[in-house]
Amino acid sequence: MSFIELKDLTMNYGTRSVLAGVHLSVDEGEFVSVVGSSASGKSTLLKIAAGLMEATRGSVTMAGEPVKEFSRKAAFVFQNYSLLPWFSALENVRLAVEGAFPDWPKKRQTDQAARYLQMVGLGAALAKRPGQLSGGMRQRVAIARAFAVEPGILFLDEPFGALDALTRSTLQQELALLCTAVERPVTALMITNSVDEAILLSDRILALSRGPGATLSPSIAVPLAKPRSANLLMHDEGAARIRVRLAEFLIGASGGNSRTRQRGDQAMGKTVPVEA
Amino acid sequence: MMKLTLRNFAYSLVGIIALGALWWIASATFARDLPSPGKTWEESKVYVLQPLEKRGEMDQGIGRMAYYSLTRVAKGFLLAILIGTPLGFLLGSSNTFFRMFDPTIQVLRPISPLAWLPLGLVIFRQSEPAALFTIALCSMWPTVINTMSGVRAMPEDYRNVAKVLQLSRWKTLTKVSIPATIPYIFTGYRLSLGLAWLVIVACEMLTGTPGIGGFLWQEYNSLIYSHILMCILTIGVVGFTLDRLMGIVETRLRVV
Numbered sequence: 367m368s369f370i371e372l373k374d375l376t377m378n379y380g381t382r383s384v385l386a387g388v389h390l391s392v393d394e395g396e397f398v399s400v401v402g403s404s405a406s407g408k409s410t411l412l413k414i415a416a417g418l419m420e421a422t423r424g425s426v427t428m429a430g431e432p433v434k435e436f437s438r439k440a441a442f443v444f445q446n447y448s449l450l451p452w453f454s455a456l457e458n459v460r461l462a463v464e465g466a467f468p469d470w471p472k473k474r475q476t477d478q479a480a481r482y483l484q485m486v487g488l489g490a491a492l493a494k495r496p497g498q499l500s501g502g503m504r505q506r507v508a509i510a511r512a513f514a515v516e517p518g519i520l521f522l523d524e525p526f527g528a529l530d531a532l533t534r535s536t537l538q539q540e541l542a543l544l545c546t547a548v549e550r551p552v553t554a555l556m557i558t559n560s561v562d563e564a565i566l567l568s569d570r571i572l573a574l575s576r577g578p579g580a581t582l583s584p585s586i587a588v589p590l591a592k593p594r595s596a597n598l599l600m601h602d603e604g605a606a607r608i609r610v611r612l613a614e615f616l617i618g619a620s621g622g623n624s625r626t627r628q629r630g631d632q633a634m635g636k637t638v639p640v641e642a
Numbered sequence: 643m644m645k646l647t648l649r650n651f652a653y654s655l656v657g658i659i660a661l662g663a664l665w666w667i668a669s670a671t672f673a674r675d676l677p678s679p680g681k682t683w684e685e686s687k688v689y690v691l692q693p694l695e696k697r698g699e700m701d702q703g704i705g706r707m708a709y710y711s712l713t714r715v716a717k718g719f720l721l722a723i724l725i726g727t728p729l730g731f732l733l734g735s736s737n738t739f740f741r742m743f744d745p746t747i748q749v750l751r752p753i754s755p756l757a758w759l760p761l762g763l764v765i766f767r768q769s770e771p772a773a774l775f776t777i778a779l780c781s782m783w784p785t786v787i788n789t790m791s792g793v794r795a796m797p798e799d800y801r802n803v804a805k806v807l808q809l810s811r812w813k814t815l816t817k818v819s820i821p822a823t824i825p826y827i828f829t830g831y832r833l834s835l836g837l838a839w840l841v842i843v844a845c846e847m848l849t850g851t852p853g854i855g856g857f858l859w860q861e862y863n864s865l866i867y868s869h870i871l872m873c874i875l876t877i878g879v880v881g882f883t884l885d886r887l888m889g890i891v892e893t894r895l896r897v898v
Contacts, residue, residue, distance in 0.1 A: 420803055435805070442806040448799045452821040461817060465808035 395551035402574030439518030718777025730789025769849035783835035792826025
């Protein structure tokens with residue numbers, strides 16, 4: 367049974383149509399990614415799914431219940447870290463733990479926060495403020511904050527979009543490991559503009575066509591063993607086939623003329639071997 | 643803010659000397675009643691050199707006079723920020739509230755202390771509460787307006803974080819909204835304090851209470867003009883110091 371289900375979502379900003387009839391479901395323990403170029407309505411889709419925004423039409427249900435506001439069972443990782451700069455890394459995470467487990471004694475909340483910060487390799491930076499941390503470290507804190515609440519579902523909004531390429535690949539790899547390291551399988555819905563990032567982390571990938579009036583492609587399964595490594599995926603034939611199919615959706619959906627095609631390629635941050 | 647270096651100090655001396663020269667020229671030529679800088683110092687040095695001396699109710703050292711005024715300002719300012727900060731928060735966070743009260747505030751804001759004080763006297767029948775009323779009413783607005791803009795300028799991200807972290811209303815206020823707005827609030831406080839100090843002189847002049855403004859007015863009526871100049875200089879120096887002190891607090895908070 368699907369854990370979260372989006373039915374016929376339509377979103378208009380005034381007269382501008384952003385999403386036009388989007389269907390999507392994520393099963394329990396499944397990691398699903400939506401790939402799309404920038405300004406295609408990805409963030410809107412995710413915010414609606416998470417209950418941070420209301421759709422013009424359509425329904426979102428989580429575990430059978432309609433989603434009206436951000437669920438207690440969920441966690442969200444923002445693209446721009448969104449840490450509170452006046453708190454230390456530990457306080458930032460502890461605040462989330464406190465929100466999710468208000469009945470726990472303070473000591474246990476702090477321990478939980480510290481444990482997850484150690485898992486992302488920040489055991490030595492607990493007392494540091496976000497301003498004293500690099501972009502990569504800040505996003506590690508944000509990831510620790512999301513995992514520390516032991517969420518039923520994890521929403522990831524271009525989690526590495528603000529990072530430089532090198533840090534980005536390191537953190538992708540770390541997230542892949544973290545997802546398999548936690549006790550129970552992670553249910554996650556991620557949106558990204560990187561096809562490779564999606565292949566590295568997901569069980570299933572969908573492409574969002576370019577707006578206005580964006581729709582989702584049929585889903586493409588990624589039947590590769592986890593945790594995966596970016597190095598191996600580069601030469602993996604199965605991954606290459608998925609890359610090609612996604613590229614077809616993303617480029618085809620934009621009309622197929624050479625200008626939009628080029629834009630599509632850039633949006634994925636990588637030259638896609640369409641002829642392969 | 644300028645750094646406090648010897649070079650900057652030397653530069654700022656130029657302005658002070660230029661002002662002194664202008665003063666001296668004016669007193670020597672067209673403004674015959676204006677005491678020269680030297681005469682002013684001669685006649686008022688007893689107030690400056692024995693700042694805490696008390697010879698009579700309205701004849702006290704400059705330190706004492708400034709102290710009375712500062713106490714009054716502190717009370718009025720405290721009243722202003724106690725009312726102004728929550729008011730600013732409400733205006734910033736509720737659109738309905740803003741639409742209800744913003745027009746009224748815009749009308750009250752430009753009213754001069756000289757207009758409020760008589761009203762204060764009518765309401766409270768005593769000069770002290772009337773003065774506090776006037777200071778609070780006049781100096782409150784920068785705090786209200788800055789707090790309001792601070793709440794409005796809070797990034798959407800912080801609101802989303804508060805939602806995502808499942809923070810209660812109270813927690814959202816104390817852990818997110820207030821810390822995010824503090825730099826704005828303190829800019830408001832600094833401006834309010836400056837205004838309060840401006841207003842105090844007018845209040846004391848009209849009520850004749852002991853303090854730097856009251857003393858100024860009394861000496862004008864007694865035709866001792868050099869003391870007026872001494873009072874003016876003192877008001878300037880005290881106001882400058884207050885502003886700098888608040889400025890330091892403000893910069894500290896901005897770093898966070």
